[in-house]
Amino acid sequence: MSTSAAPLRRALVSVSDKSNLATLADILIAHKVEVLSTGGTHKALLELGVAVVKVSEFTGAPEILDGRVKTLHPKIHGGILALPTAAHQAELELHGIAAIDLVVVNLYPFMQTIRAPGASFADAIENIDIGGPTMVRAAAKNWGRVAVVVDPSDYAALGEALGQHGGAVPEGLRRSLARKAFAHTASYDAAIADYLARHDDEGQAIDPAAITPGLFVSGEPLAELRYGENPHQSARFFRTDYAAAEQTGLDRALIHQGKALSYNNLLDADAALGLIRDLHAGLPEGGRAAAVFKHLSPCGAAIGTDGEPLADVFVRAREADAESAFGGIVSVNQTVDADLAARLIEGFLEVVIAPGYTPEARALLAKKKRMRVLELPQMFAPVAGPPPLRLRSVAGGVLVQREDLIGVAARDGQVPTKRAPTAAELSSLDLGQRVAKHVRSNAIVLVRDNVTVGIGGGQTSRVEAVRQALSRAGEAAKGAVLASDAFFPFRDSVDAAAQAGVRAIIQPAGSMRDAEVVAACDEHDVAMVATGERHFRH
Numbered sequence: 001m002s003t004s005a006a007p008l009r010r011a012l013v014s015v016s017d018k019s020n021l022a023t024l025a026d027i028l029i030a031h032k033v034e035v036l037s038t039g040g041t042h043k044a045l046l047e048l049g050v051a052v053v054k055v056s057e058f059t060g061a062p063e064i065l066d067g068r069v070k071t072l073h074p075k076i077h078g079g080i081l082a083l084p085t086a087a088h089q090a091e092l093e094l095h096g097i098a099a100i101d102l103v104v105v106n107l108y109p110f111m112q113t114i115r116a117p118g119a120s121f122a123d124a125i126e127n128i129d130i131g132g133p134t135m136v137r138a139a140a141k142n143w144g145r146v147a148v149v150v151d152p153s154d155y156a157a158l159g160e161a162l163g164q165h166g167g168a169v170p171e172g173l174r175r176s177l178a179r180k181a182f183a184h185t186a187s188y189d190a191a192i193a194d195y196l197a198r199h200d201d202e203g204q205a206i207d208p209a210a211i212t213p214g215l216f217v218s219g220e221p222l223a224e225l226r227y228g229e230n231p232h233q234s235a236r237f238f239r240t241d242y243a244a245a246e247q248t249g250l251d252r253a254l255i256h257q258g259k260a261l262s263y264n265n266l267l268d269a270d271a272a273l274g275l276i277r278d279l280h281a282g283l284p285e286g287g288r289a290a291a292v293f294k295h296l297s298p299c300g301a302a303i304g305t306d307g308e309p310l311a312d313v314f315v316r317a318r319e320a321d322a323e324s325a326f327g328g329i330v331s332v333n334q335t336v337d338a339d340l341a342a343r344l345i346e347g348f349l350e351v352v353i354a355p356g357y358t359p360e361a362r363a364l365l366a367k368k369k370r371m372r373v374l375e376l377p378q379m380f381a382p383v384a385g386p387p388p389l390r391l392r393s394v395a396g397g398v399l400v401q402r403e404d405l406i407g408v409a410a411r412d413g414q415v416p417t418k419r420a421p422t423a424a425e426l427s428s429l430d431l432g433q434r435v436a437k438h439v440r441s442n443a444i445v446l447v448r449d450n451v452t453v454g455i456g457g458g459q460t461s462r463v464e465a466v467r468q469a470l471s472r473a474g475e476a477a478k479g480a481v482l483a484s485d486a487f488f489p490f491r492d493s494v495d496a497a498a499q500a501g502v503r504a505i506i507q508p509a510g511s512m513r514d515a516e517v518v519a520a521c522d523e524h525d526v527a528m529v530a531t532g533e534r535h536f537r538h
Contacts, residue, residue: 006084006101006145006168007031007166007167007168008031008033008101008102008147008162008167008168008169009033009034009099009101010033010034010035010036010079010098010099010100010101010102011028011033011034011035011036011100011101011102011103011104012035012036012037012055012071012076012079012080012100012102012103012104012105012135013028013035013036013037013041013045013052013104013105014037014038014039014041014055014070014071014104014105014131014132014135015041015104015105015106015152016106016107016108016109016129016132017106017109017152018040018041018044018152019152020152020153020155020156021041021044021045021048021152022048023155023156023159024104024152024155024158025045025048025049025050026159027155027158027159027162028050029049029050030159031162031167033102034051034053035050035051035052035053036052036053036054036055036058036100037052037053037054037055038054038055038056038063038070038071039063039067039070042054055070055071055073055076056070058075058076058098059073059075059076060075061073068130069131070131071131071134071135072130072131072134074095074097075095075096075097075098076100076135077134077135077138078091078092078095078097079092079097079098079099079100080100080103080135080138080139080142080146081138081141081142082097082099082142082145083142083144083145084144084145099145100139100146101145101146101147101169102146102147102148102149102169103135103136103138103139103146103147103148103149104148104149105132105135105136105139105148105149105150106132106150106151106152106184107129107132107133107136107150107184107185107188108127108128108129108132109127110124110127110128110129110188110191110192110195111191111241113127114127114191114195121199121203121204122203124195128192129188133185133188133189136148136150136181136184136185137181137182137185139178139181140177140178140179140181140182140185141178143174143175143177143178144171144174146174147169147173147174147177148174148177148178148181149177149181150177150180150181150184151180151184154177154180157173158173161173183218183220186218187218187219187220187241190216190217190218190241191216191218191241193214193216194212194214194216194242197212197213197214197216198212208385208386209386209387209402211389211400211401211402215398215400216242217240217241217242217391218240218241218242219238219239219240219241220238220239221236221237221238222236222237222238222239222251223236223237223260223261224236225237225260225261225262225263225266226260226262227262227263228263229263229264233263235263237251237261237263237266239251242389243388243389246383246388247378247381247383248273248277248376248378248379248380248381248383250266250269250270250273250374250376252376252378253353253374253375253376254374254375254376254377255372255373255374256357256362256365256373256374256375257365257366257369257371257372257373258351258368258369258370258371258372258373259370259372261351261372264295265329265350265351265372267296268293268294268295268296268328268329268350268351269329269331269351269353269374271293271296271297271298271329271438272291272292272293272329272330272331272351272353273331273353273376273379274438275291275293275298275301275331275434275435275438276289276290276291276331276332276333276353276379277379277380278406278434278437278438279291279301279303279333279431279434279435280333280380281406281434282303282406282409282430282431282434283303283333287303287304287333288303288304288308288309288310288313288332288333288334289301289302289303289304289313289332289333290302290310290313290314290316290317290318290330290331290332290333291317291330291331291332291435292317292318292320292321292324292325292328292329292330293328293329293330293331294324294325294327294328294329296440297438297439297440297455297457297458298435298438298439298452298455299318299320299321299324299325299328299455300316300317300318300319300320300321300324300325300451300452301317301320301431301434301435301451301452302314302316302317302320302431302450302451302452303427303431303450303451304450305450309339309340310332310334310336310337310339310340311337311339311340311342311343313332314330314332314340314343314344315343316451317330317451317452318330318343318347320451320452320453321452321455321472325347325349326347326348327348327349327350328349328350329349329350329351329352329353330344330349330351330352330353331352331353331354332352332353332354333354333355333380334354334355335354335355335356335357335358335361336352336354336356336357336358336361336365337358337360337361338358338360338361338364340361341357341360341361341362341364341365342364344365344368344371345364345365345367345368345371349368349371350371350372351371351372351373351374352365352371352372352373352374353374353376353379354374354375354376355375355376355377355378355379355380356375356377357373357375386402387402387403387404387405388402388403389401389402389403390402390403404437404535404537406433406434406437406533406535407533408531408532408533409430409433410426410427410429410430410433410506410529410531411426411430412531413506413529413530413531413532414509414529414530414531414532415527415528415529415530416509416514416518416528416530417518417521417522417526417527417528418522418525419522419525419526419527420527421481421504421527421529422504422527424449425481425503425504425527426529427450428447428448428449428450428480428481428504429447429481429483429504429505429506429529430506431447431450431451431452432445432446432447432452432481432482432483432506433445433483433506433531433535435447435452435455435483436483436484436485436535437485437535437537438537439455439456439457439458439485439537440457440458440537440538441457441458441485441486441536441537441538442456442457442458442459442460442461442462442464442465442484442485442486443455443456443457443465443484443485443486443535443537444456444457444462444465444466444468444469444482444483444484444485444493445469445482445483446469446470446472446473446476446477446480446481446482446483446502447480447481447482447483448473448476448477448479448480448481453472453473453476453477453480454468454469454470454471454472454473454474454476454477454480455469455472456468456469456470456471456472462484462486462488462489462493463490463492463493463496466482466493466496466497467496469482470496470497470500473500477497477500477501477502478500478501479501479503480501480502480503481502481503481504481505481506482497482502482504482505482506483505483506483507484505484506484507484508485508485534485535485536485537486507486508486534486535486536487507487508487509487510487511487514487517487534488507488511488513488517489511489512489513490513490516490517491513491516491517491519491520494517494520494521494524494526495520495524497526498520498521498523498524498526502526503526503527504526504527504528504529505521505526505527505528505529506528506529506530506531507528507529507530507531508530508531508532508533508534508535509530509531509532510532510534514530
């Protein structure tokens with residue numbers, strides 16, 4: 001394929017997204033490009049001073065079928081697909097076809113249509129573009145001669161390149177634009193396939209929480225990471241289209257300072273974000289929470305008492321395991337002020353995540369130039385519809401499930417023991433349950449006075465996880481409460497916890513030996529809450 005560039009002579013422009021169209025118009029006028037167009041784009045270009053020709057006049061064929069057929073014509077696709085060879089040029093001349101050198105097309109707003117309230121199945125089908133993807137793919141295939149632009153933000157780069165290369169589009173830019181064009185149509189097709197998979201044969205929406213038989217994932221790269229989990233592994237961060245409804249993702253974070261985020265940073269930041277969202281969900285309006293993560297495991301978490309400053313809440317979370325917190329990731333649920341910023345810079349932290357920062361806090365944090373400071377203003381925005389999908393790769397494929405959400409707070413659980421937990425114990429039990437959800441199973445979390453004091457996780461035996469948590473807590477286990485991510489298969493865990501001074505337990509229940517476990521609690525005067533919800537994290 002020849003990749004030599006010739007000055008642009010003819011362009012076809014048909015865009016649903018008309019942003020930056022004035023910039024494109026100025027470029028086309030400046031380089032004296034003949035312009036073909038249709039419908040609303042034709043009208044808009046005329047108003048911008050472009051001498052534009054209707055496609056129907058160029059082809060000699062009218063638009064038909066309510067505009068469904070406009071550009072599907074040999075004079076259009078022959079002009080786009082022709083190679084710069086003698087044979088192809090002869091065929092163009094034989095059939096009276098003029099070559100098209102630039103295609104500027106973006107597609108019917110299918111995604112916007114289906115997200116609009118009250119959008120019908122018929123509305124969605126009518127907004128499936130046919131001519132647009134066909135032109136885009138044709139131009140992208142023939143990138144050796146034709147430039148294709150699908151993103152209005154690329155108009156400026158196109159104009160700059162034309163100015164530097166005598167009105168021609170250089171090979172490197174044509175190739176780059178073609179890659180983007182194929183990604184654009186692939187994403188568009190994936191959105192259509194996903195929408196149709198979520199509707200039955202009569203066009204009725206199926207259960208929104210169901211996972212469809214087909215998986216269609218597309219996205220755009222946000223960053224090439226320095227490396228993956230280890231230096232010999234390559235890695236990238238992609239924004240996926242299927243998660244576009246989530247306002248809380250790390251793809252939306254404002255990064256105020258610090259080194260580029262690494263693969264491990266992003267994993268830990270995601271885990272810290274998930275925990276702070278769970279903690280926030282269990283708090284009253286204005287409640288404060290802080291969490292510290294390291295290597296995908298919570299080191300400490302705390303929720304504030306009435307009027308307790310966020311800085312003090314963070315310190316309690318950090319001191320729950322100060323040794324592990326070194327080099328950790330911190331998330332908080334309120335705006336970071338100067339007092340909290342002063343505490344955050346006392347040690348070494350990799351990442352801080354918060355919904356906002358005061359100017360004074362930003363100035364203090366700037367002293368730690370390597371610390372990544374992430375702002376997610378919508379980090380607690382509710383997600384419409386069912387819980388988001390979560391993907392995980394395994395050898396040979398991908399596992400898909402809905403995100404695990406806590407549906408039963410400690411206050412809403414059943415109390416099978418003789419003693420009911422106190423109000424203070426209930427608060428700590430709820431914190432423990434929300435933290436345990438984020439600990440590798442088997443998971444045990446000890447909480448006293450609304451701060452974690454011992455965490456045991458990733459053990460093959462539940463009682464061993466209990467022993468690990470008790471060992472980490474030491475004397476702080478006296479008067480603490482215990483949260484377990486799954487039921488107790490035997491009473492041994494209760495006996496060990498009670499002997500160390502644990503006063504209340506929260507767990508899903510559902511074991512064949514539930515009665516023995518409850519009896520053990522009653523023997524030790526330990527209160528228990530049974531939620532009926534398991535929260536394994538493998």
